[in-house]
Amino acid sequence: MTTLNPTTRTKLSRLPERGRFDIETIHSILDAMPMCHVAYMWDGKPAIVPTLQWREQDQVFWHGSTGAASHLKGQENDVCLNVCIFDGLVLARSAFHHSANYRSVTIFGTPERVIDHDKKTQLMKNFVEGFFPGRWDQLRPLKDKEIRATSILSLPITEASAKIRSGPPSDEDEDYAYDVWAGVLPITMRFEEPHADEFTTADVERPSYLVDRSIGQ
């Protein structure tokens, strides 16, 4: 039962040339899965909030209410952000070597709050357009008070690492003779058929950005 521990603190600049740690791998995991977890300090104790992140170049962003504890306590303080894609259960021939397949990125740092009104608007547009290209211009425009009510934090992808486990179980040499099924039970995440709400009239065409989308790949 191997642990999942991607939190080795390694500066990217000091990383060895290993595929799992290269910046392209880190970016690909961040780009494949918007759901992330952010840990921050709250009254001297660690707290976690799940939220959605998006990446632009060498930074990740997440947003929330300006009143959210995770944003009030997280900005300008140490945080840790993790994205983990759960790819499967690994069934070995001993309990000890059971494991999980996954792709994980962990980033440590001190997020900055984005203050500039136009920059915030642009970031929110990028967030929406990143999911749904072309949607921004279809929407009711953002109101100033909505931008003011939104906190956006940015974190540079500098103190970051990826950890990946994939493939079949790794058993002890002498255990391969055991007469038990061993292998991987893969897990995938997918988008199902979109559900229009009751106020979307029949003449509203389903946007192309809702068709054949994937997540976690």
Added chain:
Amino acid sequence: MTTLNPTTRTKLSRLPERGRFDIETIHSILDAMPMCHVAYMWDGKPAIVPTLQWREQDQVFWHGSTGAASHLKGQENDVCLNVCIFDGLVLARSAFHHSANYRSVTIFGTPERVIDHDKKTQLMKNFVEGFFPGRWDQLRPLKDKEIRATSILSLPITEASAKIRSGPPSDEDEDYAYDVWAGVLPITMRFEEPHADEFTTADVERPSYLVDRSIGQ
């Protein structure tokens, strides 16, 4: 773009009678999704480790290497554990009301390390059997050194809360007239066809616990 913030600290005993906070809801989310994130303190800073949890009655457990930082730093110290099932993207008529559907449980507390050898063995059995009923007795038995090398932490489900968002977008009354597709792009997680490893001979029957399994439901 509504935030996801399940970290309201509320003692279960003080919870209002709301479905989303009742203990059955909390248990059902924990039982539906083994992947969790644990935040712990590391040199005065928050760190996150993704790992697999399992529940027994009113406690959650997770295991790892006795040398793992998350276990060394987490035991007897404040941690925060979150399980979040990502159920979909919610497309509203304004960017501001875009959201995510999800089911989330957050637990605060101080985990205890399980010391007793027999208790650890029983817990590891429960963990394996919880996923794969009947598998434990098919496996090469655990070795004492494997049990010694495994750390198991337990956390009582007392300071815990659930947060759930489901259903269609909530738009401003005046925005429903916008001529744009609005609704939910659902996300599901599923097990795919099991892959036996190359050492599993053709005469080894695929166990029934690998058939028709679900996750995240």
